[in-house]
Amino acid sequence: MIDSFKKFQAQTTNYPLGIEVTKAEGSYVYDRKKKYLDLVAGVSVQNLGHCNQELNKSIKNQIEKYSHVMVYGEFIQKPSLELCELLSKILPKNLNSTYLTNSGTEAIEAALKLAKRVTGRTRIISALNSYHGSTHGSMSVSGFEQRKRAYRPLLPNIDFIKFNSEKDIKKINNDTSCVILETIQGGAGFIQPKRNYLKKISKRCQEKGAILILDELQTGLGRTGKMFAFEHFGISPDILVLGKSLGGGFPIGAMISDLSLMNKLKSNPILGHITTFGGHPVISQAGLTTLKITLRDKLYEKAKISESKFRARLKHTEIVEIRGKGLMLALILKSNQLAKDLVIKCLEKGLILFWLLYESKAVRITPPLNISENEIEIACDIILKTLEEISN
Secondary structure (H helix, E strand, O other): OHHHHHHHOOOOOOOOOOOOOOEEEEOEEEOOOOEEEEOOHHHHOOOOOEOOHHHHHHHHHHHHHOOOOOOOOOOOOHHHHHHHHHHHHHOOOOOOEEEEEOOHHHHHHHHHHHHHHHHOOOEEEEEOOOOOOOOHHHHHOOOOHHHHHHHOOOOOOEEEEOOOOOHHHHHOOOOEEEEEEEOOEOOOOOEOOOOOHHHHHHHHHHHHOOEEEEEOOOOOOOOOOOOOHHHHHOOOOOEEEEOHHHHOOOOOEEEEEOHHHHHHHHOOOOOOOOOOOOOOHHHHHHHHHHHHHHHHOOHHHHHHHHHHHHHHHOOOOOEEEEEEEOOEEEEEEOOHHHHHHHHHHHHHOOEEOEEOOOOOOEEEEOOOOOOOHHHHHHHHHHHHHHHHHHHO
């Protein structure tokens, strides 16, 4: 089947992992021969684990009622409305209006448009080594030239600053429409803000009338030990972008801001952002149920406890450091080759790990937030034994 996979389905690398999935359940993915303990969770998507039965039941119930009936924003659809209401209840007061999209990258696009519409400015500031998506707009504000140069020209009037550089904050000026940052940089190696960096960015944006957009596609919804990663750093953005885990395994994105800003999309011109399938009732029901389970079961608290267990167990001379927060962790190894070999060899032993986009010495650990203590022990044993084998 791997030959047909490569022949008929477009590929993005020459070396896909190639597991032929037959089913997935809890923290495990199965192929025809064996099961794999999953420490990637679809790249920070499956916070509830695979095939959560409560989630599946809610989706089936919604499908029996109706699925797509109209383009975004014209009809009142209960799952979509309830999801937006619940998001408003658990977010700061200025994040009270939600635009549901098909994906995180679309939500980034919408956020950039809204910032331009609100401020009347065009200059955008992003961070070096950031990743915000793969469409033209989201790629334009992603800060890794090697992945972008083949697709230029991209959006104009974009400047980049170094994440955590206080000196670069001065680049935010009266011409700046918005500053877009990942709350914790993902592809760069799970880099956290330091020395009140985000507070200083937020203050500068307020002084210059610029919109602060925080990309929490990966960090949001309990992944870092709080419902939203910005809560760790004592700020609230003007626009918040969510995706990935919000859908419980189904494609969704969300741009969230204050209603006074969102109303700019309604006129001069009308239809400031339009989408056919955004707010799809079945996907919204998946998001609503996922959010309710996350809050009810306090999965963000479990992420903190599990983080401490991983950190306590994963001690090895080949591990330079463990970056990240909650269950958004990255093992930083001594060499690129070690990182590559660890992922491949662990897969052979039934453990799914993965790399990061830009940091070649990093190995991702982003399992379901409800991973068990026993599963953590099994995973750590495999990682440590494999490191012993490949480092000798």
